[in-house]
Amino acid sequence: MSVRRVSVFGATGSIGQSTLDLIGRAPEGYDVVALTGGANVAQLAADARRFQADVAVIADESRLEALRAALEGSGVQAAAGPAALLEAAARPADWVMSAIVGAAGLAPGLEALKQGATLALANKESLVSGGALLLDTAKRHGGTVLPVDSEHSAIFQALVGEDMAAVERLVITASGGAFRDWPLDKLAQASVGEASSHPNWDMGQRITIDSASMFNKAMEVIETHEYFGIDPEKIEVLVHPQSLVHALVGFQDGALMAHLGAPDMRHAIGYALHHPQRAPLPVARLDLAQIGRLDFAPPDPARYPALALAYQVMARGGLSGAVFNAAKDAALDAFIAGEIGFTHMAQVVAQVLDRLLPDNSLINAPMNLDNIAAAAHLGQTQSREAVRKLASHR
Numbered sequence: 001m002s003v004r005r006v007s008v009f010g011a012t013g014s015i016g017q018s019t020l021d022l023i024g025r026a027p028e029g030y031d032v033v034a035l036t037g038g039a040n041v042a043q044l045a046a047d048a049r050r051f052q053a054d055v056a057v058i059a060d061e062s063r064l065e066a067l068r069a070a071l072e073g074s075g076v077q078a079a080a081g082p083a084a085l086l087e088a089a090a091r092p093a094d095w096v097m098s099a100i101v102g103a104a105g106l107a108p109g110l111e112a113l114k115q116g117a118t119l120a121l122a123n124k125e126s127l128v129s130g131g132a133l134l135l136d137t138a139k140r141h142g143g144t145v146l147p148v149d150s151e152h153s154a155i156f157q158a159l160v161g162e163d164m165a166a167v168e169r170l171v172i173t174a175s176g177g178a179f180r181d182w183p184l185d186k187l188a189q190a191s192v193g194e195a196s197s198h199p200n201w202d203m204g205q206r207i208t209i210d211s212a213s214m215f216n217k218a219m220e221v222i223e224t225h226e227y228f229g230i231d232p233e234k235i236e237v238l239v240h241p242q243s244l245v246h247a248l249v250g251f252q253d254g255a256l257m258a259h260l261g262a263p264d265m266r267h268a269i270g271y272a273l274h275h276p277q278r279a280p281l282p283v284a285r286l287d288l289a290q291i292g293r294l295d296f297a298p299p300d301p302a303r304y305p306a307l308a309l310a311y312q313v314m315a316r317g318g319l320s321g322a323v324f325n326a327a328k329d330a331a332l333d334a335f336i337a338g339e340i341g342f343t344h345m346a347q348v349v350a351q352v353l354d355r356l357l358p359d360n361s362l363i364n365a366p367m368n369l370d371n372i373a374a375a376a377h378l379g380q381t382q383s384r385e386a387v388r389k390l391a392s393h394r
């Protein structure tokens with residue numbers, strides 16, 4: 001097997017660490033080009049040393065000296081800041097993991113695609129904010145985007161050898177998150193701690209809270225629309241508490257192909273890492289006889305109001321995904337900071353969409369990084385404004 005050049009953006013996070021776990025099981029097969037982190041210098045430096053990366057980049061520029069000190073004598077180059085992230089993404093690599101959280105993941109992903117790399121995309125915010133730009137960049141430069149989000153990896157796998165024209169619907173499952181069984185009238189009082197614990201998946205804090213509110217599923221619905229180019233009315237969400245069926249593809253002959261697996265992101269990461277082959281992966285095997293039953297239910301719109309917002313965004317198109325993602329992130333920040341309650345997050349984002357989607361001309365502007373940033377700024381400021389109003393009435 002030839003040695004493959006790989007980079008991991010967001011290496012210090014949950015997805016990044018799972019990616020390095022897989023790479024670390026067969027290090028002779030990989031030449032690690034760049035590893036990046038946001039603020040966690042100790043983890044970044046330890047991994048950069050272990051994998052003998054060419055460069056380690058920390059996004060927080062104030063931590064450059066600490067990174068340099070931690071890497072002293074290792075031969076690994078230290079760098080910091082957004083420009084250094086782009087420079088690292090421009091280094092030739094065969095396979096690049098995009099696992100930075102938030103909108104900051106888009107620009108490095110685009111840069112990697114411009115080099116013709118295969119981009120393993122965990123950063124769903126990239127597709128939600130700038131899906132058309134990302135996929136168009138891949139097409140123009142000979143790059144490839146492979147989905148890593150478990151539902152999208154599942155759909156991708158179920159579609160191998162199939163014709164998209166024969167697809168009737170794509171169904172993505174949702175665990176229902178931390179509050180699936182809570183009384184509805186208790187949701188407004190839910191704490192950050194309570195929202196940060198997922199029943200099945202072990203993930204970063206932001207995506208875990210987004211699972212409880214189903215903003216995560218709303219993002220994934222948009223991701224499905226962008227990545228597979230399928231009409232919004234053909235995308236369904238199904239609550240499935242066991243998180244073992246990740247997605248289903250319905251065909252025009254009535255067949256429904258389901259993808260099942262343990263809730264372990266190393267499956268989807270490993271599939272993207274070895275694509276188009278399959279390789280052995282260290283994930284649990286399902287014993288369906290022991291599991292015995294799988295449950296499904298439609299999502300309750302009163303419990304998960306965020307879901308309907310995704311369909312509003314898809315109907316509007318253009319840069320509305322960037323507005324949505326930024327408004328959601330600002331509302332999530334406000335919830336984590338204790339400024340607003342759990343149920344306020346969906347209210348805030350709904351207000352922003354109601355205000356901006358109908359006639360803000362920026363939504364129709366051409367999709368490029370500057371306009372995506374401007375739309376995100378608008379979504380963020382409007383979201384903060386809505387938070388301020390709500391917080392003043394609490």
Ligand code: NDP
Binds near residue numbers: 207
């Ligand atoms: P984590 O919060 O665990 O990790 C995020 C990573 O991004 C860390 O390396 C963090 O660095 C880095 N980072 C944070 N802010 C910045 C910034 N401004 N610039 C550059 N780097 C930054 O998140 P996850 O691993 O859970 O998620 C990563 C992405 O994958 C998200 O888009 C998420 O939605 C998606 N995803 C995650 C899944 C999961 O199971 N975790 C499943 C499917 C998708 P540091 O920690 O050093 O500050």
